[in-house]
Amino acid sequence: MSYLKKYKLPLLWLRRHTSSRDFMLISSALVGFTAGMAAVILKTIVHYLYIMLAYGGRLFDRPVLLVVLPIIGILLTVVVVQLFFKGKVEGGTAGILYSIAQKSSIVRRSKMYSYVITSGITAGFGGSAGLESPIVVTGSAIGSNFGRSYHLNYRERTLLLACGAAAGVAAVFNAPVAGVLFAVEILLTDISIAAFIPLMIAAVVGTLCSTLTLDEDLLFYVGNVEGFKAGNIPFYMLLGALTGLISVYYTRTVHWIENIFEPLSGNVYKRALIGGLCLGLLIMLFPPLFGQGYESIKMLQRDHADLLLEDSWLNFFGTNEWLIVGFTGALALVKVIASTLTMASGGKGGNFGPSMFVGAFAGFFFSKLINLTELGNVPIHSFTMVGMAGILSGVMHAPLMGIFLIAEITGGYTLMIPLMVVSATSYAVVKYFEPYSLEAKKLAQRGELLTHNKDTTVLRIMKIRHLIETEFQPVSPDATLRELVEVIAHSRRNLFPVVNTKGTLEGIILLEDIREIMFKTDKYDLVKTKELMVKPPVLVQHDDSMAEVMKKFDESGAWNLPVVEGEKYLGFVSKSSIFTKYRKLLIKTTNV
Incomplete structure (x- = not known):
């Protein structure tokens, strides 16, 4: 605790004695350094564990281990999640998007280290998943909790969250521009020019962390690309269409497999065994699926695609160009299945790395096929790299990030x-x-996703449960007019819900509808409230989205609508309270 206090005291002093802008610049550098070092540590551990298992120990000479090790890794991950994190290591990049949209950019503290541990175990033992998404989660959690520690507001906290993610991506690929664009395209739905400065500082600091500490073998850098020829534009357009279709296949396959494993979510160990076994068998058939797959991409770039067959059962048929083409094309498709099996069965990782793998193999397959069929003579190395940008753009819905990431990787x-x-x-x-992108699709279906449309964004943040007004005085359907008048005399509202003994809303009474009969004292004990009530124009369910609520207001023309849970009366929601909350949130979420 004393160490934490020593760490916080200088920053607390700076918080009090510097402007908000200067403090944000200092904070972005600190968040960038912490996130960058977290990325370096995770990348280093997994890389050397993979090299030791897959190549140093000639794992591929013992195919049975290709089945066993991924199962062990996934089971270990599940055990760690259940014992040390109470089963709460979920979400990935989608979880960060949810935190921004629904939790005021507050990310659980445990995510600063839980994803580093669990994804390291999964990938280190051969799980076919990427480390980039866990690094994004870790960096985002670091930025969010830094903001919480110094009581920053929502906009500042969101910006630091994005700084952490940008630094993580920049550190992994030694690509600061791609890190900034990842934060802008995927995490931030609305950003001011001033916010670019903290993002750039964090990304540069994150890049320096990897440049100064990592060996060249750990940095994914490729310099072997040929110059651009205008005559190849038609082929690049065809590659773009192919990677677009593969991206659609990628997204739909992921959700299809996740839905298959959904019934097993109640038994995490059974799910891990089934998914791990399926993954292991798939890796035994296609050994390059073991681990993240960056070594396989480097083989393509170094003109050693034939080595991919060396450890495969297809090597029995010898090595020829057509076999290589078929094998690489199949790998581009089955990598999607392998990475989804890894994560659906309980392993931790992300789809960023697998997207690059799929893109590289799709680009290699396409260009090799063009050359073998003599339809053209295209540079295979260039098409391999450009294919990665195509899949990243399609799967992540981030074309700028895809463009500049590959540009930086190729130097x-x-x-x-x-x-x-x-x-x-x-x-x-x-x-x-x-x-919607792969990560955002489920959130969008649940109405929990921020969008670049500010009105839609604010409405999705708002929740009906926070707007229910309960000070309306309910009356019984069997109450007399006298009792109703007594309730009216002690109420400031002109609307009264009629609720029976079971708590069910039977109707409503409007003061303007009974104003005339209120003064007929001879009817006080003769008329019951159920004779005076009317059916509400429409009911609002407690879990309705705000978009649905606003639609009901528009269609009914009412100013107040009753809120129910099933048939049970909860209260009312009014247009005035919605507009007030809307204005507050609009100010809160503008100009990150």
Whole structure:
């Protein structure tokens, strides 16, 4: 505790004695450093564990271990999650989007380290998942909790959350521009120019962490690309269309497999065994699926695609160009299944790395096929790299990030035009079939996703349960007019719910509807409230989205509507309370 106090005291002093802008710049650098070092640690551990198991120990010489190790990794991950994190290590990048949209950018403290531990176990033992999403979660949690520690507001906390994510991505790929664009395209729905400065600082600091501490083998850098030729534009357009269709396949396959495993969510160990066994068998058939797959991508870039067959059962048929083409094309498709099995069965990881794997193999397959069929003579290395941008753009719905990430990985902008052509084409194809990215799709279906439409964003943040007004005085359907008048005399409202003994709403009474009869004292003991009530124009369910509530207000023309849970009366919601809350949230969420 004393260490934490020493750490916080200088920053508390800075918080009090510097402007908000200066404190944010200092904070972004600190968050970037912490997130960058977390990425370095995770990347280093998994890399050397993978090298030791897969190559140093010649794991591929013992195919049975290809089945056993992923199962062990997934089971260990599940055990750690259940014993040490109470089963609460969930969400990935989608969880961060949910935190921004529904939890005021507050991320659980345990996510600062839980994903590093669990994803390291999963990937280290051969799970076919990426580390980038766990690093994004870790960096986001670091930024969010830094903001909470110094009592920053929602906008500042959201910006630091994005800084942590940007630093993590930048550190993994040594790509600061891609880190910034990842935060802008995926996490932040509304951003001011001033917010770019903290994001850039965090991304640069994160990049320096990896550049100064990681060996070249750990940095995914490729320099072997050929120059751009205008004559290849039609082929790049075709590659963009292909990667767009594969991205649609990717998204739908992920959700299909997740739905298959959903009934097993009650028994996490059974799910881990079944999913781990399926994954292990798939890896035994396609050994390059073991682990993240970056070593396999490097083999393609170094003209060693034939080595991919060396550890496969297909090696029995010898090595020829057509077999390599078929094998790489199949790998592009089955990688989706392998990575989804890894995560659906309880392993931890993300789809960022697998997307790059699929893109690289799709680009290699396409270009090799074009050359073998003599339809053209295209540069295979360039198409392999550009394919990664196509799948990233399609799966993540982040074309700018995909373009600049590959540009930075290849050490320049030689491929800028092909990257733009392929990413734009892929993104256009995907948007036609899938309006939301892979990570955002489920949140969008539940109405829990922030969008670039500010009105829609604010409405999705608002929850009906926070707007229910309960000071309306209920009356019994069997109460007399005298009793009703007594209730009216002690109420400031002009609307009265009629509720029976079971708590069910039977109707409502409007003061303006009974104003005339109220003064006829001779009817005080003769008329019952059930004779005076009317049915409400529409009922609002307690779990309705705010968009549904506003639609009901528009269609009914009412100013107040009753809220029920099933048939049980809870209270009323009014337009005035919604507008007041809307204005507050609009101010809160504007200009991150």
